[in-house]
Amino acid sequence: xxxxxxxxxxxxxxxxxxxxxxxxxxxxxxxxxxxxxxxxxxxxxxxxxxxxxxxxxxxxxxxxxxxxxxxxxxxxxxxxxxxxxxxxxxxxxxxxxxxxxxxxxxxxxxxxxxxxxxxxxxxxxxxxxxxxxxxxxxxxxxxxxxxxxxxxxxxxxxxxxxxxxxxxxxxxxxxxxxxxxxxxxxxxxxxxxxxxxxxxxxxxxxxxxxxxxxxxxxxxxxxxxxxxxxxxxxxxxxxxxxxxxxxxxxxxxxxxxxxxxxxxxxxxxxxxxxxxxxxxxxxxxxxxxxxxxxxxxxxxxxxxxxxxxxxxxxxxxxxxxxxxxxxxxxxxxxxxxxxxxxxxxxxxxxxxxxxxxxxxxxxxxxxxxxxxxxxxxxxxxxxxxxxxxxxxxxxxxxxxxxxxxxxxxxxxxxxxxxxxxxxxxxxxxxxxxxxxxxxxxxxxxxxxxxxxxxxxxxxxxxxxxxxxxxxxxxxxxxxxxxxxxxxxxxxxxx
Numbered sequence: 001x002x003x004x005x006x007x008x009x010x011x012x013x014x015x016x017x018x019x020x021x022x023x024x025x026x027x028x029x030x031x032x033x034x035x036x037x038x039x040x041x042x043x044x045x046x047x048x049x050x051x052x053x054x055x056x057x058x059x060x061x062x063x064x065x066x067x068x069x070x071x072x073x074x075x076x077x078x079x080x081x082x083x084x085x086x087x088x089x090x091x092x093x094x095x096x097x098x099x100x101x102x103x104x105x106x107x108x109x110x111x112x113x114x115x116x117x118x119x120x121x122x123x124x125x126x127x128x129x130x131x132x133x134x135x136x137x138x139x140x141x142x143x144x145x146x147x148x149x150x151x152x153x154x155x156x157x158x159x160x161x162x163x164x165x166x167x168x169x170x171x172x173x174x175x176x177x178x179x180x181x182x183x184x185x186x187x188x189x190x191x192x193x194x195x196x197x198x199x200x201x202x203x204x205x206x207x208x209x210x211x212x213x214x215x216x217x218x219x220x221x222x223x224x225x226x227x228x229x230x231x232x233x234x235x236x237x238x239x240x241x242x243x244x245x246x247x248x249x250x251x252x253x254x255x256x257x258x259x260x261x262x263x264x265x266x267x268x269x270x271x272x273x274x275x276x277x278x279x280x281x282x283x284x285x286x287x288x289x290x291x292x293x294x295x296x297x298x299x300x301x302x303x304x305x306x307x308x309x310x311x312x313x314x315x316x317x318x319x320x321x322x323x324x325x326x327x328x329x330x331x332x333x334x335x336x337x338x339x340x341x342x343x344x345x346x347x348x349x350x351x352x353x354x355x356x357x358x359x360x361x362x363x364x365x366x367x368x369x370x371x372x373x374x375x376x377x378x379x380x381x382x383x384x385x386x387x388x389x390x391x392x393x394x395x396x397x398x399x400x401x402x403x404x405x406x407x408x409x410x411x412x413x414x415x416x417x418x419x420x421x422x423x424x425x426x427x428x429x430x431x432x433x434x435x436x437x438x439x440x441x442x443x444x445x446x447x448x449x450x451x452x453x454x455x456x457x458x459x460x461x462x463x464x465x466x467x468x469x470x471x472x473x474x475x476x477x478x479x480x481x482x483x484x485x486x487x488x489x490x491x492x493x494x
Contacts, residue, residue: 008101011087018086022102025079026109029116034072069115073276073407076106076119081269084262092131093253095265099124103493112423114372114410117493119272121411125486126268130261135252248488272406275468279404280308282468287313290400290466295321295364298356298392301328301382302337303369306402309466310367311344322347324363326356328384330429330451353384357391366392368457370403372410372421375481377459377474380421383452389461398463405467409477411485412492414456423453 012019028034080102089095099120106116283305291297291313299306313319323341327334327350338348351359366388372380379401392399427449459474
């Protein structure tokens with residue numbers, strides 16, 4: 001484990017209950033308690049729930065209703081809020097280092113899901129906004145109290161400018177300095193931010209050094225007074241050791257902030273929690289704009305976001321349409337999706353994955369879920385979605401990605417292609433249940449069985465994104481990255 005994460009654990013040992021909460025969260029993450037429910041199989045459906053006389057599914061077992069990624073994001077935000085409110089820190093730089101250590105803990109526990117890293121980056125961006133806002137307020141206060149300088153030469157009656165008003169000047173503010181930048185700086189401001197999100201500019205976590213040691217080297221043998229509020233636990237210090245990345249922060253990040261700083265951070269975290277809670281509602285409100293009556297819609301496998309999107313269009317917007325669901329082998333999440341749509345009274349046709357291209361000429365639009373949205377506008381989706389997107393483009397059918405971006409937008413480029421955020425699960429589902437005597441895959445060393453979870457869909461295959469912040473094309477993703485994340489924060493916590 002990296003030194004930053006080790007320093008975090010040493011720091012959190014001053015608050016044993018907080019460290020225990022972190023360990024419980026990481027253990028639950030490793031044990032798969034927050035797994036994506038879209039991988040539910042047909043075997044999870046009891047036969048008694050399918051054989052109803054009216055053709056509808058009566059009761060779906062509770063086993064399918066597992067914790068989804070929205071709950072994972074909420075749990076991680078609540079943990080971050082608890083750590084920020086419980087621990088003792090003085091500056092924004094110290095708080096940024098705590099969050100970087102949390103990001104590395106999350107990445108070590110499960111690196112294939114960008115959800116946790118995106119949540120940490122969002123909180124870090126909110127902290128940057130609060131620190132810079134406090135600094136701007138101090139600068140404005142200092143400028144307003146700065147003494148006026150009057151050019152006394154203009155007061156000389158013999159001067160040519162005697163009739164002109166006195167030259168009153170004030171110390172230039174940050175805003176005036178910003179607008180006095182050259183054309184090159186303006187170009188960097190407009191276009192350089194998105195470029196700095198590229199993966200080759202990943203900031204690596206260097207070994208952590210104590211900030212106090214550097215300060216002590218410059219001040220000789222001077223001693224600091226201990227904060228009376230700090231807990232006395234041996235030789236451990238209340239301030240976490242700042243990494244080399246934190247030292248690259250501007251000097252005002254190391255200045256203690258006012259008493260309202262923590263409250264502002266908590267309010268920002270609560271706003272992010274509110275966005276996650278209202279994400280599905282914001283997406284469902286747009287259903288009537290993209291789904292029309294008598295349309296035929298194709299979707300792949302199972303997705304709670306698309307399920308609620310279709311149900312909202314059918315019941316709330318009174319749209320009457322048909323749905324074609326690809327079964328999503330070998331997990332057959334499409335069977336679960338079809339059963340839930342049928343339960344809502346929506347006509348459904350289930351097809352096998354190989355028939356997607358044959359059915360595409362009869363389809364009006366394709367709805368696909370997203371596991372992650374990358375910086376170039378590409379999508380990491382369930383395995384098999386790429387086939388649907390290719391068939392849709394060949395038949396001039398719109399491909400709409402329906403997903404919330406509150407924790408799925410990732411500032412990473414698909415440098416690994418199909419392997420970006422890829423994960424391989426047990427290939428046991430690929431083996432036939434009744435293996436004949438002539439086929440024995442288990443004992444054949446020349447046969448490899450692979451079961452990838454995700455596909456990468458390039459942005460040229462996506463027509464539109466329907467998200468909690470509205471609908472837009474893939475080319476607009478770079479603008480959202482600048483709003484949600486800071487380019488100086490790590491792209492990968494490793």
